[in-house]
Amino acid sequence: MNRLFDLAGRLALVTGSSRGIGRAIAEGYVAAGARVVINGRDAAAVAATVKALGASAVAAPFDVIKKETVETAVAQIEKDIGPLDILVNNAGMTRRAPIVDFPEADWREIMATNLDSVFFVTQAVARRMIARSRGKIVNICSVMSELGRPTIAPYTASKGAVKMLTKAMCAEFAKHGITANGISPGYFGTELNTALMNDEKFSAWVCARTPAGRWGKVEELQGAAIFLASDASSFVNGHILFVDGGMTAVV
Ligand code: GCO
Numbered sequence: 001m002n003r004l005f006d007l008a009g010r011l012a013l014v015t016g017s018s019r020g021i022g023r024a025i026a027e028g029y030v031a032a033g034a035r036v037v038i039n040g041r042d043a044a045a046v047a048a049t050v051k052a053l054g055a056s057a058v059a060a061p062f063d064v065i066k067k068e069t070v071e072t073a074v075a076q077i078e079k080d081i082g083p084l085d086i087l088v089n090n091a092g093m094t095r096r097a098p099i100v101d102f103p104e105a106d107w108r109e110i111m112a113t114n115l116d117s118v119f120f121v122t123q124a125v126a127r128r129m130i131a132r133s134r135g136k137i138v139n140i141c142s143v144m145s146e147l148g149r150p151t152i153a154p155y156t157a158s159k160g161a162v163k164m165l166t167k168a169m170c171a172e173f174a175k176h177g178i179t180a181n182g183i184s185p186g187y188f189g190t191e192l193n194t195a196l197m198n199d200e201k202f203s204a205w206v207c208a209r210t211p212a213g214r215w216g217k218v219e220e221l222q223g224a225a226i227f228l229a230s231d232a233s234s235f236v237n238g239h240i241l242f243v244d245g246g247m248t249a250v251v
Pocket of ligand 1: 094096141142143144149152155184185186187188192193196
């Protein structure tokens with residue numbers, strides 16, 4: 001049974017993996033036997049994460065929102081480190097303000113980080129996966145791929161788009177032996193949510209709105225990420241797997 005979830009001999013690129021959900025997924029992949037390319041814009045943070053993860057981790061600090069940079073970086077990774085078996089499009093950010101007050105620059109930064117990056121990195125990696133007739137793509141969506149709440153409209157729009165991009169990838173890539181699936185986290189204790197976790201009222205709302213009655217721990221995303229990157233999900237495609245403590249199952 002373990003063979004189904006074994007990532008030994010596989011190489012994964014996890015964008016935005018120097019911290020938060022991306023780092024947790026990278027740690028899970030190392031534990032499952034994979035080598036992992038750690039990515040982020042901050043080279044020092046990437047280096048620190050690689051040091052912490054050990055010999056199975058390799059640094060690739062590049063900006064995922066620039067198409068040319070992405071193409072060069074992916075070519076370099078495949079030349080210097082090896083062919084990518086797994087891609088996790090995780091890089092993401094948020095800002096919070098009412099729609100009518102939302103600055104244009106913030107809208108564009110969120111869409112570039114959360115959506116353009118998924119498109120550009122997937123273009124570069126999937127082209128090579130197609131040539132090899134195999135690959136596993138995992139896109140980090142959100143409960144906001146399905147639900148809205150005030151002050152995060154750009155983030156919500158971006159995560160809804162990532163959900164649909166995942167299904168579009170399935171439509172084009174499945175015949176090449178590639179699966180493309182999404183993971184939709186609920187409310188997790190990450191830097192992206194520090195302000196919310198420190199807000200007693202909001203945190204109480206999250207715990208009441210989540211059937212599990214609590215915030216998620218990032219290590220609780222590792223199982224879903226390993227499943228969707230492994231042979232265990234060979235006939236799972238275009239699926240969005242919610243890891244949200246039941247939030248989207250209830251009113
Ligand atoms: C917020 C939060 C959410 C969650 C996450 C859930 O402002 O409501 O940041 O966006 O963090 O996206 O999947």
